Amino acid sequence: MNIQIINTGSELMLGRVLNTHQQWLCRQLADRGYQVTRQVAIDDTGVAIQQAVREALAVADLMIVTGGLGPTSDDRTRDLIAQLLGRPLLEDPAVVAHIDGFFSGRQRPMPASTRVQALVPEGAMVLANAHGTAPGLVMDATRAGRAASLLIMLPGPPRELRPMFADQVVPLILKRFPLETTFVCRTLKTTGLGESMVEEKIAPRLQALTEAGLDLGYCARNGEVDVRFVARGHAAGASVAEAERITRGLLGDAIFGSEDERLEDVVVGLLRERRETVALAESCTGGFIANRLTNVPGASAVLLGGLVTYSNEAKEKLIGVQAATLAAHGAVSEATVREMAEGVRRLLGATYGVAVTGIAGPGGGTLEKPAGTVWIGVATATRTISLRQFNAYDRETFKYVTSQQALDILRRGAGRGT
Amino acid sequence: MNIQIINTGSELMLGRVLNTHQQWLCRQLADRGYQVTRQVAIDDTGVAIQQAVREALAVADLMIVTGGLGPTSDDRTRDLIAQLLGRPLLEDPAVVAHIDGFFSGRQRPMPASTRVQALVPEGAMVLANAHGTAPGLVMDATRAGRAASLLIMLPGPPRELRPMFADQVVPLILKRFPLETTFVCRTLKTTGLGESMVEEKIAPRLQALTEAGLDLGYCARNGEVDVRFVARGHAAGASVAEAERITRGLLGDAIFGSEDERLEDVVVGLLRERRETVALAESCTGGFIANRLTNVPGASAVLLGGLVTYSNEAKEKLIGVQAATLAAHGAVSEATVREMAEGVRRLLGATYGVAVTGIAGPGGGTLEKPAGTVWIGVATATRTISLRQFNAYDRETFKYVTSQQALDILRRGAGRGT
Numbered sequence: 154m155n156i157q158i159i160n161t162g163s164e165l166m167l168g169r170v171l172n173t174h175q176q177w178l179c180r181q182l183a184d185r186g187y188q189v190t191r192q193v194a195i196d197d198t199g200v201a202i203q204q205a206v207r208e209a210l211a212v213a214d215l216m217i218v219t220g221g222l223g224p225t226s227d228d229r230t231r232d233l234i235a236q237l238l239g240r241p242l243l244e245d246p247a248v249v250a251h252i253d254g255f256f257s258g259r260q261r262p263m264p265a266s267t268r269v270q271a272l273v274p275e276g277a278m279v280l281a282n283a284h285g286t287a288p289g290l291v292m293d294a295t296r297a298g299r300a301a302s303l304l305i306m307l308p309g310p311p312r313e314l315r316p317m318f319a320d321q322v323v324p325l326i327l328k329r330f331p332l333e334t335t336f337v338c339r340t341l342k343t344t345g346l347g348e349s350m351v352e353e354k355i356a357p358r359l360q361a362l363t364e365a366g367l368d369l370g371y372c373a374r375n376g377e378v379d380v381r382f383v384a385r386g387h388a389a390g391a392s393v394a395e396a397e398r399i400t401r402g403l404l405g406d407a408i409f410g411s412e413d414e415r416l417e418d419v420v421v422g423l424l425r426e427r428r429e430t431v432a433l434a435e436s437c438t439g440g441f442i443a444n445r446l447t448n449v450p451g452a453s454a455v456l457l458g459g460l461v462t463y464s465n466e467a468k469e470k471l472i473g474v475q476a477a478t479l480a481a482h483g484a485v486s487e488a489t490v491r492e493m494a495e496g497v498r499r500l501l502g503a504t505y506g507v508a509v510t511g512i513a514g515p516g517g518g519t520l521e522k523p524a525g526t527v528w529i530g531v532a533t534a535t536r537t538i539s540l541r542q543f544n545a546y547d548r549e550t551f552k553y554v555t556s557q558q559a560l561d562i563l564r565r566g567a568g569r570g571t
Numbered sequence: 572m573n574i575q576i577i578n579t580g581s582e583l584m585l586g587r588v589l590n591t592h593q594q595w596l597c598r599q600l601a602d603r604g605y606q607v608t609r610q611v612a613i614d615d616t617g618v619a620i621q622q623a624v625r626e627a628l629a630v631a632d633l634m635i636v637t638g639g640l641g642p643t644s645d646d647r648t649r650d651l652i653a654q655l656l657g658r659p660l661l662e663d664p665a666v667v668a669h670i671d672g673f674f675s676g677r678q679r680p681m682p683a684s685t686r687v688q689a690l691v692p693e694g695a696m697v698l699a700n701a702h703g704t705a706p707g708l709v710m711d712a713t714r715a716g717r718a719a720s721l722l723i724m725l726p727g728p729p730r731e732l733r734p735m736f737a738d739q740v741v742p743l744i745l746k747r748f749p750l751e752t753t754f755v756c757r758t759l760k761t762t763g764l765g766e767s768m769v770e771e772k773i774a775p776r777l778q779a780l781t782e783a784g785l786d787l788g789y790c791a792r793n794g795e796v797d798v799r800f801v802a803r804g805h806a807a808g809a810s811v812a813e814a815e816r817i818t819r820g821l822l823g824d825a826i827f828g829s830e831d832e833r834l835e836d837v838v839v840g841l842l843r844e845r846r847e848t849v850a851l852a853e854s855c856t857g858g859f860i861a862n863r864l865t866n867v868p869g870a871s872a873v874l875l876g877g878l879v880t881y882s883n884e885a886k887e888k889l890i891g892v893q894a895a896t897l898a899a900h901g902a903v904s905e906a907t908v909r910e911m912a913e914g915v916r917r918l919l920g921a922t923y924g925v926a927v928t929g930i931a932g933p934g935g936g937t938l939e940k941p942a943g944t945v946w947i948g949v950a951t952a953t954r955t956i957s958l959r960q961f962n963a964y965d966r967e968t969f970k971y972v973t974s975q976q977a978l979d980i981l982r983r984g985a986g987r988g989t
C-alpha cells in the first residue's frame with residue numbers, strides 16, 4: 154500500500170513553523186500497521202500544490218494533504234485540488250451553519266471571509282471540525298486502471314487536525330484498506346533508565362522472539378524511553394504478549410504506563426484512587442509541575458495548590474523556610490528542599506508535599522553547584538525524602554526532566570503508600 | 572533556483588522522531604534569501620532513496636540529503652548516491668585519520684565498522700565533522716544541458732549537521748549561487764485578533780504593495796497571528812519597511828513583537844526595563860503562566876512568586892479571598908478574581924498582581940458559566956482591572972490562550988505604566 158502525505162504551507166518552506174504533522178500522522182498510521190511511503194512539504198503556491206498532488210495521485214492508494222483549508226488568501230488547497238480533479242465547488246449549508254455557530258458560540262461576529270470554508274468539492278465527504286471552522290474533506294480520487302484511492306484534506310492547526318484524524322479518518326482508513334494480516338503494536342513507557350540501559354536489560358532475553366519476527370524498537374525522549382513491540386501474522390498477539398511479560402519482569406516499576414499515557418496521567422490516577430492529595434513548592438521548575446498535573450482532567454481532586462517560590466523571600470514568606478537555613482545552606486540545598494516540602498504540605502494539609510529547588514541555567518551556577526544542580530524533596534506526615542540530581546540541559550529541558558523526576562518519586566511513593 | 576531537501580530514515584516514516592532538519596535548514600536558507608522548493612522524507616531503503624534522488628536531480632539546482640552516512644547497516648545514502656551517479660567509492664586517508672582520532676581522543680577503540688564512513692565518492696569534496704565521525708559530502712551533479720547543480724550530503728544528528736551546515740555549507744552556497752537580487756523577510760507578531768480579522772484590517776491597505784510584488788503571508792498559532800512580508804529586488808527593503816509602517820499603523824499595539832520573539836520574552840523584557848515585578852495567582856491555568864515566564868532566562872528579576880490556588884480553600888488560605896465572596900459569587904467570578912489579584916500582589920509586594928480563575932473543562936461547567944469561562948484580573952497599588960473571556964477549547968489550548976490573554980494585559984499595562 155502506497156501512502157503519501159503532503160504538507161502545504163509557505164511557513165513550512167520558510168522554516169517558520171515546525172512540521173509536527175509528519176511525525177504525528179506517521180505514528181498514528183504506523184501504530185495501526187500502515188507505513189507512510191513518502192512525505193512531501195511544499196509551498197502553498199498553485200504550481201507547487203498541483204504538481205505534488207498530481208505526482209502523488211499517480212502512485213498513492215491513500216493520500217493525506219494538510220493545510221490550506223482556512224479563510225485567508227493563501228489557503229488554496231481546496232480550490233487547487235478541486236480544480237485538478239475537475240470538481241466544482243458547492244457551498245454546504247451544514248458547514249455554513251457550523252461556522253456561524255462557532256462564532257456565535259464565542260460571541261464574536263462571523264467575518265465574511267470565513268464563509269469560503271463552506272465550499273465543498275462536488276462528491277466530497279465532509280469531516281466535521283469540532284475545534285475550528287474549516288472542515289476536513291474526503292474525496293475518491295480513483296483513476297482509470299488503478300485500484301481505489303482516497304484523498305483526504307485536513308486543516309493545518311494540530312488541535313483541529315488531530316481529533317479529526319483520530320475520530321473520523323482512522324475508522325475510514327481501517328474500513329477502506331483492511332490489513333491483510335493481524336498487526337499488533339504495543340508500547341511500554343519507562344522512566345529512570347537510559348536507552349542503552351533499557352536495551353542491555355531486555356534485548357538478550359527477547360532474542361528468541363525477535364529472531365522469530367518480533368520487531369523491537371526503542372525511542373528515547375526527555376526523561377523517558379519507550380519500548381515498542383510490533384508483530385504481524387497469526388501469532389502476533391501471543392508474541393507481543395510474551396515480549397511484554399518478559400519486559401515487565403526485567404524492568405519492573407521503571408515501567409510507568411503504556412501507549413500514549415503520560416506520567417502526569419498515571420500520577421493523578423494513582424492519587425485519586427488512593428484519595429491522596431499533593432501540594433507543590435516549585436522554585437527552578439517555575440510552575441511546570443503544577444502545569445503538568447493540571448493538564449490532566451480531574452486534577453483538582455488531587456492538587457490542593459502549588460507555590461512558585463522563585464525568590465528566597467517567597468520561600469520564607471509563603472512556606473516558612475527559615476532564614477537561618479537559607480543563610481547556612483543556600484536556596485539550592487537538601488536542608489532547604491526538605492523545609493520547602495514539609496512547609497507546603499503543612500500549609501495546605503496535603504498527603505504529600507513536593508518541592509524542587511535548583512539552578513536551571515544558563516546563568517546562576519557556581520563551581521560547587523553548577524547550573525543543572527537540583528534538589529527534589531517529598532514529605533508525608535511521617536517522613537521526608539530528598540534527592541540530588543544533576544540535569545545539565547537547556548532551560549526548558551531542565552524543567553521537563555526535573556518535573557519528570559519529581560512526578561516519578563510521587564508515583565513510586567504513591568504506589569508504596571505513606 | 573530550485574532547492575530540494577531529502578530527509579532519509581525509517582524512524583521518520585514510523586513517526587518515532589520529529590524531523591527538525593526541515594524547519595532548521597529551510598529557515599537557515601530563507602533568512603539568506605534562498606527558498607526551498609520541496610522537502611521530501613523517505614524510508615532508508617535503496618529503492619526509496621534512489622528514486623527520490625533521481626527525481627530531485629532532474630529539477631534541482633541545489634539538493635541537500637540528510638541522514639544515512641553513519642556506520643550501521645541501515646546507513647546507505649552514500650553508497651546509493653555514488654552508485655546512482657556512477658562514481659566509485661575511494662577510501663580517504665584524511666577521514667580515516669579523523670575517525671581514528673575521534674575514538675582515541677575519547678579513549679575508546681575504533682570499531683571496524685566505522686571505517687566505512689571514510690569512503691568518499693570519486694570527485695566529492697569532504698566536509699569535516701567536528702562533532703562526530705561521518706563527514707559531509709559535496710558532489711557536482713551537473714547533467715548535460717543543465718546549469719551547474721550541487722548535491723550535498725549531511726549526517727543526521729542535529730549537533731553534527733547544524734555546525735557543518737552553518738560553517739561550511741552556507742559559504743559554499745553563497746559562492747556558488749550568488750543572489751541576483753536583494754532579499755528582505757520580516758515577521759510581525761500579533762495577539763488579540765483572529766487571522767481573518769488581521770487580514771481584513773491590513774490586506775486592503777497593502778494591496779498596492781502586494782500587486783507590486785510584495786509577498787504577504789499569515790500564520791495563525793494559538794492566541795497569536797504572525798504577519799510576514801517578503802520582497803525581492805532593489806526596492807525590497809523599502810517595500811517591506813512601507814508594509815511594516817502601514818501594518819503598525821493599522822494593528823497598533825496588537826503587535827507585540829517581531830521575528831522569533833515570544834510574548835513571555837517581551838513581557839519579561841518590558842518589566843525588567845521598568846524595574847517592575849509580578850506576582851501570580853493562578854487557578855484554572857494551573858501554573859502555566861508562571862511556567863511561561865520562568866522559561867525566559869532572567870525571569871527571577873521579574874517574577875516574585877506564584878500561587879496555584881486550585882481549591883477554594885487555597886484561595887482563602889493563601890491569598891485571603893473572603894469566604895463570603897466565594898459563597899456569594901462563586902470561585903469563577905469578577906469579585907473573586909479581583910480579590911485574588913489584589914491579595915497576591917499585597918502578599919508578595921509586587922508591582923502587579925495577576926489572577927485567573929475559570930473552568931478549563933471538559934467537566935465543571937454550568938449553563939450560566941460553561942466550560943471555557945474565565946476571569947482575568949490585574950491589580951496595581953492604585954487600581955484593579957478585570958476581564959471576562961470565553962475560551963472554549965480543549966484543556967491545554969484553554970490554558971495557553973488564557974495565559975496569552977493574561978500576559979497581554981500585563982504587556983499593555985506595563986506599557987502604559989501604573
